[in-house]
Amino acid sequence: MRNPELSVTILGSGTCVPSLKRSACSALVCVEGNKILLDAGPGTLRRLLEAGVTLFEISHLFLSHFHPDHSGEFVPFLFSTKYPEAQRRTFPLKILAGKGLAAFYEGLQGVYGDWVTLPPKMLEFIELDNKGPDGRGFSGFTVSSMPTAHNPESVALRIESPSGASVVYSGDTDYTEALIHLARGADLLICESALPDEMKVAGHMTPSLVGKVAQKAGVSMVVLTHLYPECDMTDIEEQCRKTFSGRVKTAFDLMTLHLGPGGIQAAPIGRPEPAPKP
DSSP: OOSOSEEEEEEEOOOSSOOSSOOSSEEEEEETTEEEEEOOOTTHHHHHHHTTOOGGGOOEEEESOOOHHHHTTHHHHHHHHTOOGGGOOOSOEEEEEETTHHHHHHHHHHHHGGGGOOOGGGEEEEEEOSSSOEEEEETTEEEEEEEOSSSTTOEEEEEEOTTOOEEEEOOSOOSOHHHHHHTTTOSEEEEEOOSOGGGOOTTOOOHHHHHHHHHHHTOSEEEEESOOGGGGGSOHHHHHHTTOOSEEEEOOTTEEEEEETTEEEEEEOOOOOOOOOO
16 A cells, blocks of 8 residues: 555564564654654664664654553653764654653652753653543644543543544553543544453453454444463454454554555564674
């Protein structure tokens, strides 16, 4: 598909469990010249480079909540943004998260000081309502948010292009009507599906619950992500299809999805070849 209207690259499809296969939570959305980073778990910066993007190109950073598997590379992101001189950021970074973002950043400054402090003109903090719906308009896209059932600051995000291509990112959440409302009619739902149906835990979804949300919302396609190792030993797509009649895919690191007039097309991004041994 040439010139996709909106594209998504899964940078991290895993969790807090260290894995050579799956980095922790993160995704990259490209729309109308904007590069939007959704969460920044451990491994994000390396995966970003493997996807052919540098951190200096990121225009917006969204943190669904502050658990380390979603925010663990926020500090390295800020620290790396200060250096090197030859690649300084040339435009402000907009950081979005639920209520508590400013306090979270102040706490990080209390630990790391100037190492994570950027000039005020280079950072803009946007706190989204964690009690009800919220939204913002930016050049080339809009965002809508809803609180989710996980942490007090947890919010899910919907990104929409000027002509209506839409992707919803759940972050971590249990089953909630708020996510159904946010995802209504979306082209793509990138949804956490932490564990198989038979291993349900509070604060997280399972494949059949994701399917239930997607079916009620009328979503076109679901990508199951935030996968603990147990998900690799189960057919989670089959579990999701028990409650959802649309397209289902299991996320993997560097999966790319193109949204455009022709629908959604998926193609993996090739990883760089390893350097030859001396």
